[in-house]
Amino acid sequence: MARKILTEHINVPGIETFDVYRKHGGYTAVEKVIKTMTPEEVVEEAKKSGVRGRGGAGFPMGMKWGFLAKPEGVPRYLVCNADESEPGTFKDHHLMKSIPHLLIEGMIVSSFALGANKSFIYVRGELMYVIRILEKAIEEAKAKGFLGKNILGSGYDLELVVQPGGGAYICGEETALLESLEGKRGNPRNKPPFPAVKGLYQSPTVVNNVESISNMPWIINNGGDAYAAIGIGRSTGTKLISASGHIRKPGVYEIELGVSVDEFLNSDEYCGGIRDGHYLKALVAGGSSVPILPAHLITKTANGEDRLMSYESLSDGSFATGTMLGSGGFIVFDETACIVRNTWNFSRFYHHESCGQCSPCREGTGWMEKVLHRIEHGHGNMHDIDLLVDISKKIEGNTICPLGDAAAWPVASAIRHFRDEFVWHITHPHEASQPGAVYRDAVLA
Amino acid sequence: MEEVKPQLIKITFDGIEVEVAPGTTIMQAARKIAEADESQAGLVPPAMCYYKPLPSSGGKCRACLVRVAQGSAKDPRPMPKLVPSCITQVQEGMVVENTTNDAVLETRKSIVEFLLINHPLDCPICDQAGECHLQDFAFEHGSAKTRYEEERRTFDKIDIGPNIQLHMTRCILCYRCVYTADQITNKREHGVMGRGDAAEISTYISNAIDNEFSGNVIDVCPVGALTDKTFRFKNRVWFSKPEDAHCECDKCSGKAIVWYRGDEVIRVTARKNVWGEVNEFICNTCRFDRKKTSDWVLEGPTKVKRSSVISANKYRANLVPKPDFAMKLAATQFKPIDDSRPYVTDTETIREQSIENNDKANHRSLLSQNN
Ligand SMILES: Cc1cc2nc3c(=O)[nH]c(=O)nc-3n(C[C@H](O)[C@H](O)[C@H](O)COP(=O)(O)O)c2cc1C
Ligand code: SF4
Ligand code: SF4
Ligand code: FES
Numbered sequence: 106m107a108r109k110i111l112t113e114h115i116n117v118p119g120i121e122t123f124d125v126y127r128k129h130g131g132y133t134a135v136e137k138v139i140k141t142m143t144p145e146e147v148v149e150e151a152k153k154s155g156v157r158g159r160g161g162a163g164f165p166m167g168m169k170w171g172f173l174a175k176p177e178g179v180p181r182y183l184v185c186n187a188d189e190s191e192p193g194t195f196k197d198h199h200l201m202k203s204i205p206h207l208l209i210e211g212m213i214v215s216s217f218a219l220g221a222n223k224s225f226i227y228v229r230g231e232l233m234y235v236i237r238i239l240e241k242a243i244e245e246a247k248a249k250g251f252l253g254k255n256i257l258g259s260g261y262d263l264e265l266v267v268q269p270g271g272g273a274y275i276c277g278e279e280t281a282l283l284e285s286l287e288g289k290r291g292n293p294r295n296k297p298p299f300p301a302v303k304g305l306y307q308s309p310t311v312v313n314n315v316e317s318i319s320n321m322p323w324i325i326n327n328g329g330d331a332y333a334a335i336g337i338g339r340s341t342g343t344k345l346i347s348a349s350g351h352i353r354k355p356g357v358y359e360i361e362l363g364v365s366v367d368e369f370l371n372s373d374e375y376c377g378g379i380r381d382g383h384y385l386k387a388l389v390a391g392g393s394s395v396p397i398l399p400a401h402l403i404t405k406t407a408n409g410e411d412r413l414m415s416y417e418s419l420s421d422g423s424f425a426t427g428t429m430l431g432s433g434g435f436i437v438f439d440e441t442a443c444i445v446r447n448t449w450n451f452s453r454f455y456h457h458e459s460c461g462q463c464s465p466c467r468e469g470t471g472w473m474e475k476v477l478h479r480i481e482h483g484h485g486n487m488h489d490i491d492l493l494v495d496i497s498k499k500i501e502g503n504t505i506c507p508l509g510d511a512a513a514w515p516v517a518s519a520i521r522h523f524r525d526e527f528v529w530h531i532t533h534p535h536e537a538s539q540p541g542a543v544y545r546d547a548v549l550a
Numbered sequence: 551m552e553e554v555k556p557q558l559i560k561i562t563f564d565g566i567e568v569e570v571a572p573g574t575t576i577m578q579a580a581r582k583i584a585e586a587d588e589s590q591a592g593l594v595p596p597a598m599c600y601y602k603p604l605p606s607s608g609g610k611c612r613a614c615l616v617r618v619a620q621g622s623a624k625d626p627r628p629m630p631k632l633v634p635s636c637i638t639q640v641q642e643g644m645v646v647e648n649t650t651n652d653a654v655l656e657t658r659k660s661i662v663e664f665l666l667i668n669h670p671l672d673c674p675i676c677d678q679a680g681e682c683h684l685q686d687f688a689f690e691h692g693s694a695k696t697r698y699e700e701e702r703r704t705f706d707k708i709d710i711g712p713n714i715q716l717h718m719t720r721c722i723l724c725y726r727c728v729y730t731a732d733q734i735t736n737k738r739e740h741g742v743m744g745r746g747d748a749a750e751i752s753t754y755i756s757n758a759i760d761n762e763f764s765g766n767v768i769d770v771c772p773v774g775a776l777t778d779k780t781f782r783f784k785n786r787v788w789f790s791k792p793e794d795a796h797c798e799c800d801k802c803s804g805k806a807i808v809w810y811r812g813d814e815v816i817r818v819t820a821r822k823n824v825w826g827e828v829n830e831f832i833c834n835t836c837r838f839d840r841k842k843t844s845d846w847v848l849e850g851p852t853k854v855k856r857s858s859v860i861s862a863n864k865y866r867a868n869l870v871p872k873p874d875f876a877m878k879l880a881a882t883q884f885k886p887i888d889d890s891r892p893y894v895t896d897t898e899t900i901r902e903q904s905i906e907n908n909d910k911a912n913h914r915s916l917l918s919q920n921n
Contacts, residue, residue, distance in 0.1 A: 273745065290742060295609040295637055461723055461742070461749035462610050468664035471747040475700040492697055499660035502631045503612055 107374070108335060110323045110343045111316065112359045115203045121238060123245035126206040134325035135213050135251050139259045142325075147218035151321070153329025155341035160186055160277075160314030161392065161432045162507075163416050167329075172301040173219055174309040182310040183216045183224040184286065185318055188270050188277035190229055192393035192454055193434030196345035197315035199357040201228070202235045205242035209265065211318035213251060214325055216263050219311055223264045226315075227282050230272040239267050274458035278506045279312040281460065292462050293506035314432075316345055337363030340415035344430070346375075350437035353377035366390075366412045366419075367404040370437065383439035387523070390419055391431020393451050394511030396518030397444070398428050424518065443543045444526050448519040449477035455512035466509035469500040473516055480527060483534030490527050494520055561644040564593050576635035576646055577614055578602075581825065594825075595648055596658070596687050598665070598772055599724035600636035602827050607729050608636035611722065613661050613687060617654050620645035632657060655691070662692030668703045668747055669773075670719050678774030680787040680859045683826060684722060703747050710740075710753050711760065713779050713838045714768060718750045721775035727751060727767040734763040734831075751775070762801055765837040769820045769828050780838050781809075781817035788859040790816060792852035797845055801833035807852050808843075815841045824855070 119125040126132070138147050152167030173181060185208065189197040201208055208226070216224045228236050243265050246252040254262045268286055270276045276285045280294035283305050304310020320342060324332045333341045340362040346369070349355045354377040360369060370385075371378045379385050388403045389395060406412050407426035412419065420427045438447065456470040473496050476489050497513035504510070520527060526544040530537040537544070558569040563580050570579045580594045595616055600608030608614075615632040623643025632654060635646070648654055666688060673679040705718035723742070728751070731740035740759050743752040753759050759767075768776045787809075795808040809817045818837045820828045840846065854860050 275745070295634065456746060459746035461744070461746040462725075464611050464613075464661055464664045464722070467723065467747050467749070468667050471703070472664075472667055472698065472700065479700075499657065499664070503615060503657055503661075505609065 107359070107361045107364070108343065109359050110332075110335075111200060111207065111319055111345060112204075112357075115200075120204050121202075121206070121242070123206060123242070123249060126204070127249075130326070131206055131322075132210055132246075132249075132251055134322035135210055136257065137325055138214050138217050139257050139261060144218050144220055147214065147325065150324055150329040151215075151218065154320070154324045154332035155329075155336075155339060156317065156320050156324065156332060157340070157416065158314055159316035159320075159344065159432065161191070161394070163430065166313060166317050169301065169313070170215075170219060170311060172299075173311055174302045175220070176309070179308050180223070180306075181219055181221050182305045182308060183212065183219050183221040184279075184282065184305060184310055184312045185212060185224070185226040185315055186277060186279065186282060186312050187226050187228040187315045188274075188282060189315070189432075190274040190277050190458075191432050191434055192451065193347060193349055193389060193436040194392045194432045195347045195349075196357050196433060198232060198235065199347075200315060200319060200345065201232075202238055205235075205238050206246065207319045207322065208239070208315055209242050209246050209252070211321040212265055213246075213256070213263060214321045215311075215313070215318050216265075217261060221311075222262050223266065225286060225305075226265065226267045227270055227276070227286055228267060229277075230270045233269065236267050236269050243267065273460075274454075275460045275506075275508060278508060281506070282312065283310065292460050293508075295505055335361055337413065337415050338417060340417060340430075344414070344433055346414070346433045346435050348376050348435045348437070350435075351380050351383060351439035351442070352437045353380055360414055362413075362415045364414050365404070366414055369414050369435075370404070376435075376437070379437065379439050383441065385437065386440045386442055387438040387444060389428075389434070389436040389438075389515075391429045392434030393436070393454065394507075394514060395429040395431040396424050396427075396514050397448075397522065398518075399522040402426050402522075424514070425521075428518070440545060441541075441543055443481075444519050444523040445477065445481050445530050445537075445544075448516055449474065449481045451515045452477050452512065455508065459508060459512070460506075463503075463505045463509070465500040466504045466512065469496050469509070470512045472496055473512070477516070480530050481538070483530070483538030485527075485531040485534070487528070487531055489531070490520060490524065493517075559640050559642045561640045561642075561646060563646045564648050564650045566590070566593070570640060572639075574640050576616060576618075576633075576638050576640055576644075577608075579640055580635065580646075580648065585824075593649055595635045596683075596691060597636055597825070598683060598687060598722060599726065601726050601729070601770060602825070603829075604726060604729040604733065604770070607724075607726055609634045611661065611665070611724055613658060613665075613691075615654060615657055615661070617647045617651045618644060619647050619651075658691045659693055662688050663696070663698075665722050666692070666696065667698040667700075668719075669722075670702065670704070672720070675783075676717075676720065676774040677777045677782060677787075678720075678771075682774060683772035705750055709779070710767075710776075711764065713765060713834065715777050715779050715782065716751060717775050717777065719775075720773050721751055722773055723749060723751075724772055726770040726772070727776055730767050730770050730831075731759055731761075731764075734766070735759065735761050740767070762833050762835070763831050765834045766820065766828065766831045768837075769822070772826075778817055778837070780841070784816045785811045790860075792854065792860065794821065794849040794852050795846035796849065797836065797840060797847065799833060799836055802836060803830045803832070804836060805830060806832050806836055806846075808846050808848070813843070815843060815846075821852075 114120050114129045148170050156166045157163040158166055187197055212224055250257055252265055273291055275281045276291040278293045281291040285291035300310040300312055336342050343359050343361050346358050346360055358375050369375045385400045388398050404412055406421045416430045419430045452474040456474040459466045459470045461467040476493055479485050493516055497517040500509045501513040529544045536542055559572055560569050561579055566583050568579050568583050584591045584594050595614035598611035598613040614635045616635045617632055618629040620626045621629055622641035708716050710716050728741050740753045742749050744750050768778050791810040792807045797804040807819050807821055808815050820832045822828055
């Protein structure tokens with residue numbers, strides 16, 4: 106069994122309560138930092154651990170903390186991004202509802218490190234029941250003196266606020282989240298200035314994902330070096346993977362970074378392989394925003410090495426033959442899945458979720474969706490394929506926030522690897538538009 | 551007291567060196583070049599959302615994207631992506647490429663395309679035609695053909711109070727009117743609702759923005775999305791004659807432009823600078839109610855850019871020289887017409903050709919119905 110950092114106690118009955126969590130080693134990290142460490146030392150442990158942001162971009166957390174501006178007399182904020190709305194990603198949800206105190210403890214430790222006296226957890230609005238669970242956990246921690254004024258008699262104050270989002274994917278983008286938290290329309294901001302300099306209420310702010318922050322208690326208890334010893338290369342520690350699609354055992358798994366994709370996909374400890382009688386066709390490895398991979402590039406990289414579940418290995422070959430670990434939304438497709446239909450479906454999502462501020466994303470996402478809809482429904486033209494590639498190129502890199510890129514990549518990669526399937530939809534409009542119709546080809550076997 | 555001069559920053563923009571104060575944006579540096587030498591006006595990146603008088607405007611339309619080939623003297627690395635020149639501040643030794651970079655021009659062309667795919671292209675019946683920044687932008691940077699074959703998004707027209715009409719279908723979501731409204735009222739009544747290409751400007755469920763300065767949203771709007779109802783369908787702008795005029799006004803500066811058709815004042819607008827930005831907001835009384843010559847003291851014909859259709863050759867004496875780029879554009883794009891085709895007189899051939907053309911047209915419309 107692989108080592109578990111986040112989910113070790115997740116199945117213990119009653120772990121959502123303070124007492125059970127405490128009995129299993131909970132809140133020792135808070136005691137340790139408050140009683141024996143300086144904020145700088147906590148930041149140092151985060152740096153040593155090498156833990157990278159689990160929200161998608163994979164930016165080293167300790168380094169991000171190091172960038173936080175510290176002007177005199179200006180408050181600093183920590184904001185936890187619990188807006189999790191990326192299709193295929195459902196790990197934060199699982200963590201918060203099952204073991205809420207882990208996040209609360211991580212928030213206390215991290216807020217202490219950053220010198221924040223008021224921190225926020227921004228939870229997607231659809232998860233009202235999770236918000237209640239978190240609020241209850243906060244109340245418990247407060248009652249036991251781990252939160253609120255003068256924590257454990259140290260003089261350090263921390264108020265933790267849970268804020269429900271309004272139900273928009275874009276509010277997961279960190280600056281849109283800050284706007285929304287300020288009570289405004291959730292439009293991403295232009296950067297610079299970055300949140301580390303001007304974030305919430307124009308004050309220095311760190312935004313981190315639920316899973317990133319939840320690693321902190323373990324890092325404090327065991328040391329950054331111990332964390333860095335787990336994993337492979339610059340992909341340290343463990344990662345929660347939300348596995349879905351045509352596999353035997355969908356669910357949330359904690360893996361040590363560096364296990365092979367083959368093992369993750371096929372071993373009984375994890376996904377358990379493709380469902381019976383079917384075979385692997387494609388994989389979206391890190392949530393809907395990352396490039397899709399065809400069967401022959403999933404377990405091996407283009408130069409024949411084993412593909413591993415790590416930031417580096419998944420992006421081996423860049424976008425030509427690789428993808429990204431992203432937020433860990435592992436969506437598996439067998440041969441019954443229609444790539445064109447799936448690409449249209451993703452595209453529809455981004456069209457629906459674009460905030461509409463910048464022209465390439467606002468207009469381009471809708472355009473791509475409409476063209477894909479046409480192709481899927483048997484009204485495509487051959488020139489539509491190159492048109493889609495061109496639109497995706499014109500969006501990519503030219504927008505305010507990465508949602509534009511996230512909308513462009515799935516389309517560009519689907520055409521890159523499955524162009525013949527698009528061609529078939531256009532040359533066989535009648536067959537392709539039948540419900541459940543799928544292009545089958547020898548290459549897939 | 552001795553005057554402390556701020557250290558100036560030197561940058562290179564399209565090969566031209568310019569010195570500006572720290573904190574200046576690339577866009578403002580480029581405008582400075584053009585203000586010193588009008589023949590360089592074509593170098594200035596187009597702005598569809600940025601509007602200097604409105605703090606926090608800009609960064610949205612991406613029309614002004616440029617390439618930074620060298621970040622600064624200290625850190626000469628190029629910036630990885632194209633950057634919005636309207637909000638990116640200059641650094642000492644920065645090297646910027648605008649018209650000299652093909653990727654920039656190609657991207658700009660695509661921005662035109664994006665802005666037009668959902669635009670109704672109803673210029674023939676739009677009051678803004680002739681002074682529309684989207685028309686200028688499309689003419690200067692776009693391509694003549696469209697690749698868009700899908701349905702365009704549409705909205706119903708709505709009235710914002712008695713004098714302003716919103717044609718959301720024409721809106722490019724530049725947010726200028728939103729920032730204007732934020733400036734003149736703190737009630738956040740005028741804003742954006744909805745997302746993506748379904749986002750719309752809205753005055754919280756059609757409330758009229760009840761403010762003495764609300765009419766200024768008409769002037770800041772780059773397109774015909776916000777128009778003056780008292781001017782609706784009165785005239786094409788190029789048939790009207792703008793005169794600078796002022797009046798004694800207790801609400802605003804009273805400095806305006808009065809637009810004539812013959813002897814009749816058909817509309818009043820604020821004055822704008824060479825970049826199409828309003829100099830001073832005017833009040834609704836000046837704009838909507840002072841429609842008689844006797845309300846105004848006339849100062850003389852308004853300076854109009856030669857490249858603007860409003861000039862229509864009427865104001866020779868006051869012409870601003872034609873920017874160089876328009877000539878260059880003409881030289882590259884206008885080809886002599888190839889008329890070596892045989893001149894057909896035979897009625898039978900003409901009939902056949904016309905049937906063939908009709909078939910093609912029918913076929914195309916059938917195709918689009920099927921889609
Ligand atoms: C459109 C969009 C949606 C995002 N949604 C989320 C999200 O739901 N949760 C999250 O943690 N990060 C999300 N991110 C990433 C955040 O912007 C940000 O990088 C992250 O919260 C930083 O935390 P980390 O460094 O711990 O990963 C999103 C980014 C984009 C562009
Ligand atoms: S890229 Fe899309 S979602 Fe992001 S700011 Fe622009 S329009 Fe909004
Ligand atoms: S109505 Fe006009 S000013 Fe307002 S956002 Fe639309 S285009 Fe811009
Ligand atoms: S003018 Fe710069 S982005 Fe619109």
